[in-house]
Structures are given as structure tokens and as C-alpha cells.
Amino acid sequence: MKCATCHANMILKKGEFDLRIKGRLYLVRNTSYEECSSCGEKVLSPDVSQRLYEKIQNGQFKKENISISVLDGAYS
Numbered sequence: 001m002k003c004a005t006c007h008a009n010m011i012l013k014k015g016e017f018d019l020r021i022k023g024r025l026y027l028v029r030n031t032s033y034e035e036c037s038s039c040g041e042k043v044l045s046p047d048v049s050q051r052l053y054e055k056i057q058n059g060q061f062k063k064e065n066i067s068i069s070v071l072d073g074a075y076s
Contacts, residue, residue, distance in 0.1 A: 001034055001043075003036035003038065003039060003041050004041070004043075005036065005039050005041045006036060006038050006039045006041070008036050008037050008038035008039065009036075009037050009038075010034035010035065010036055010037070010041075010043065011034065011035055011036075011037050012032065012033075012034055013032070013033055013034070013035050014030065014031065014032050014033075015029075015030070015031070015033075016028065016029050016030075016031075017031050017033050017042060017044065019052065021053075021056060026052075026056060026061065027066070028052060031044070031048060031052070032044075032045070032048060033045075033048070
């Protein structure tokens with residue numbers, strides 16, 4: 001598959017993927033996705049996307065407290 005952003009080759013990977021749905025951040029662990037070898041764009045397959053959205057809709061996830069680094073983007 002070619003990257004929709006830069007048209008380089010995508011590489012199949014497995015690992016963590018973050019999703020934002022309706023302003024809420026979800027961290028998906030141990031999932032398959034494709035990543036662009038050039039720009040880093042990440043894409044889920046339609047099948048994987050559908051399964052993840054169904055799990056979220058049905059509340060089939062656990063809540064964890066994790067620490068993330070946050071930057072204030074008001075630098076321009």
C-alpha cells in the first residue's frame with residue numbers, strides 16, 4: 001500500500017496505536033497497522049478499525065492512568 005500523504009511505501013507493523021474519537025484519547029496496544037517508511041503516517045485496516053470502534057462503543061476497554069508529556073502550543 002502507498003501512503004496517502006507522501007506516496008511512499010507503507011510497512012505492516014504491530015504495536016501501540018493511539019486513536020482520538022469525539023475528543024477522547026484511546027491507546028490501543030498490540031494491534032496491527034501500516035506505517036509510512038518516509039513520513040511516519042499510521043493507518044489501520046478497515047477490519048481492525050471496525051473491531052476497535054465496536055469495542056469502544058460497547059465499553060470493552062479498561063481505564064488506566066498513564067502519564068503523558070503535554071506541550072503548550074501557543075508559541076507562534
